[in-house]
Amino acid sequence: MKIVADRYADALADVALAQNAASQVRRELADFLALMHESPELRVLLENPAVPRASKRGVIEALAARLGASQVMRNFLLVVLDRRRIALLAEIEAAFAEKLDQRQGITRADVTTAHALDDAERKRLCGVLEQITGRHVEPEYRLDAGLIAGAVVRIGSTIYDGSVRAQLERLRAQLVSR
Amino acid sequence: MTARRTRFARGGFGSPALFWRALFSLALVGLTELPARAQADAADTPVGTAFRWLNFALVFGALAYVLAKYGGPYFREQAKVISGSIREAVADRAAAERELAQATERLSGLELEIQELRRSSARETAAEAERIRALAQSEVAKVGQAGAAEITAAERAARQELRAIAARLATERAAGLIRARLNPAAESALFDSFVNQLAGNGR
Numbered sequence: 001m002k003i004v005a006d007r008y009a010d011a012l013a014d015v016a017l018a019q020n021a022a023s024q025v026r027r028e029l030a031d032f033l034a035l036m037h038e039s040p041e042l043r044v045l046l047e048n049p050a051v052p053r054a055s056k057r058g059v060i061e062a063l064a065a066r067l068g069a070s071q072v073m074r075n076f077l078l079v080v081l082d083r084r085r086i087a088l089l090a091e092i093e094a095a096f097a098e099k100l101d102q103r104q105g106i107t108r109a110d111v112t113t114a115h116a117l118d119d120a121e122r123k124r125l126c127g128v129l130e131q132i133t134g135r136h137v138e139p140e141y142r143l144d145a146g147l148i149a150g151a152v153v154r155i156g157s158t159i160y161d162g163s164v165r166a167q168l169e170r171l172r173a174q175l176v177s178r
Numbered sequence: 179m180t181a182r183r184t185r186f187a188r189g190g191f192g193s194p195a196l197f198w199r200a201l202f203s204l205a206l207v208g209l210t211e212l213p214a215r216a217q218a219d220a221a222d223t224p225v226g227t228a229f230r231w232l233n234f235a236l237v238f239g240a241l242a243y244v245l246a247k248y249g250g251p252y253f254r255e256q257a258k259v260i261s262g263s264i265r266e267a268v269a270d271r272a273a274a275e276r277e278l279a280q281a282t283e284r285l286s287g288l289e290l291e292i293q294e295l296r297r298s299s300a301r302e303t304a305a306e307a308e309r310i311r312a313l314a315q316s317e318v319a320k321v322g323q324a325g326a327a328e329i330t331a332a333e334r335a336a337r338q339e340l341r342a343i344a345a346r347l348a349t350e351r352a353a354g355l356i357r358a359r360l361n362p363a364a365e366s367a368l369f370d371s372f373v374n375q376l377a378g379n380g381r
Contacts, residue, residue, distance in 0.1 A: 114365065115365050117369070121366070121369060121373075125373055128376045129376070132376065148356055148357060148360070149360055149364065149368040149369070150368045150369060151369055151372050153376070160372075160376055162368075162369075162372025162375060164356055164368065165353070168352055169349070171345075171348075171349060172346060172348070172349040175341065175349075176338070176341050176342045178341070
């Protein structure tokens with residue numbers, strides 16, 4: 001199913017980048033998924049094969065209009081509906097975000113710190129991360145007091161843990177194994 | 179004997195024995211009848227005495243004849259039966275004596291066999307006891323080794339657990355101290371250190 005989702009994500013990325021509306025399409029797709037997540041009835045309606053396709057199309061068009069979705073997003077949702085791939089929409093969304101980042105040379109980074117970083121610290125950290133990855137980094141910041149101090153950065157499957165909690169954990173492991 | 183039988187058969191008697199029995203009966207009747215008739219008048223006469231003697235002789239002869247004719251074969255037959263019984267008894271006795279000898283021989287052999295069995299049993303018992311003793315010693319040694327190993331493992335585990343507890347307490351204590359003494363300057367210094375380390379990795 002990952003292959004199918006990748007195919008739809010590639011197609012949507014092609015159209016969104018061609019119309020220079022990548023961010024907008026990404027946001028609209030996320031909004032539609034959030035709506036499906038919040039409304040189990042909507043999910044059941046769209047995924048139920050007993051409901052006529054015309055009714056589903058009407059629902060999607062009404063929702064797109066209410067969300068103020070672009071024509072690209074509206075057409076994409078209708079195509080997915082016609083191909084009976086609505087159940088794969090979450091996978092498509094994740095693959096679409098990944099494709100967009102790849103094509104735009106963007107790397108997502110989760111930055112968790114014990115205290116809020118000021119602008120200078122953020123800028124410096126971004127510069128270092130871009131130096132490491134060689135790509136433009138878009139960080140997402142989170143706070144976690146359990147780290148005590150320091151920071152944890154996750155880029156893809158790579159984790160850079162510079163927190164005091166991790167250092168204490170390493171110290172504890174050394175004491176135990178000694 | 180055969181001629182006499184034939185003659186008797188022509189005369190109307192079935193066999194010589196029957197003829198003699200009939201003659202003997204007539205003589206007895208006559209002899210008993212004559213003295214009775216003569217008893218009244220001639221019992222004490224010489225003729226009467228002679229007849230009395232004749233009567234006695236006839237009765238005695240008849241008895242002797244009967245005894246000689248029928249008593250001999252009877253007693254011979256009885257003797258044969260008795261001698262056969264004696265022979266059988268002798269044979270039975272011989273057989274019984276043979277069986278007795280065999281039983282005695284078997285008993286003597288049985289005694290030897292019992293003694294041999296007792297000796298064999300004693301040897302096996304001693305060997306079994308020795309084997310059990312060796313096995314018990316081996317088991318004791320194994321139990322001792324296992325106990326020692328278990329004690330060592332438990333000691334190691336206890337030390338490890340103690341070390342883990344000590345390490346956990348130490349790190350928790352350290353975390354508490356760090357939190358208590360942490361200030362913005364220290365936090366910034368720690369963050370800078372992390373960023374510098376990242377930059378060092380990037381180079």
